[in-house]
Amino acid sequence: MKVIAINGSPKKEGNTFHALNIVGDEIKAAGIDFEIIQIGHKLIHGCLACGKCAINQDEKCTIITDELNKYIQKIKEADGIILGSPVYYSGIAGTMKSFLDRLFYVSSSNGNLFRHKVAAAVVAVRRSGGSSTFDSLNHYLTYSEMILATTNYWNIIHGRIPGEVTQNAEGVQIMRVLGKNMAWILKMKEASTIEPPQKEKKEVTNFVR
Numbered sequence: 001m002k003v004i005a006i007n008g009s010p011k012k013e014g015n016t017f018h019a020l021n022i023v024g025d026e027i028k029a030a031g032i033d034f035e036i037i038q039i040g041h042k043l044i045h046g047c048l049a050c051g052k053c054a055i056n057q058d059e060k061c062t063i064i065t066d067e068l069n070k071y072i073q074k075i076k077e078a079d080g081i082i083l084g085s086p087v088y089y090s091g092i093a094g095t096m097k098s099f100l101d102r103l104f105y106v107s108s109s110n111g112n113l114f115r116h117k118v119a120a121a122v123v124a125v126r127r128s129g130g131s132s133t134f135d136s137l138n139h140y141l142t143y144s145e146m147i148l149a150t151t152n153y154w155n156i157i158h159g160r161i162p163g164e165v166t167q168n169a170e171g172v173q174i175m176r177v178l179g180k181n182m183a184w185i186l187k188m189k190e191a192s193t194i195e196p197p198q199k200e201k202k203e204v205t206n207f208v209r
Contacts, residue, residue: 003080004080005034005036007020008040008096008099009085011162014086016086020084023179023182025176030184030186032079037071039095039099044068047102054109078117080119080149112144115144120150120155121137122157124156134155147189150178153174155178157171157174
């Protein structure tokens with residue numbers, strides 16, 4: 001089994017990275033592979049709303065000037081996904097938002113590639129805006145019928161300079177418990193012999209007449 005964590009921070013080893021690693025250490029301790037993909041420092045174009053990914057059905061975005069398509073299959077093949085972002089003006093960092101908009105739209109337009117994968121969102125913040133950012137990240141996961149791993153508080157850790165989050169005792173515990181719970185759910189899912197519910201075709205309702 002493998003978990004892919006997406007680091008939406010432009011800082012390679014900033015507080016988002018440290019938070020993800022705390023979660024990842026528990027996942028690795030349970031014998032599950034863990035990898036962090038950093039995209040926050042890359043040039044990622046926003047979604048053009050062209051709808052071509054739904055028309056082409058090739059599990060690709062038609063924008064080929066950045067690295068999104070490089071990661072789609074890698075993330076599809078993972079058993080678990082963690083979304084990690086710093087907080088910018090009480091929201092998801094811009095590059096991460098562009099990446100997730102396109103990643104999850106390709107997924108939903110091509111049969112919901114991430115359905116029933118185990119998932120979690122992690123937020124690193126200096127002071128405020130963590131809850132709204134955490135909520136925004138969860139929108140992608142719940143829309144995609146993913147199985148959410150939880151912890152003993154909201155998945156938010158506090159710190160300013162890189163590495164400072166490791167001094168936030170409660171935040172560290174939150175991440176540690178999240179990693180343990182995620183590993184446990186992944187192993188339960190692997191051991192289960194119960195068939196998942198049949199996927200339903202998405203109903204789309206337009207209220208404009």
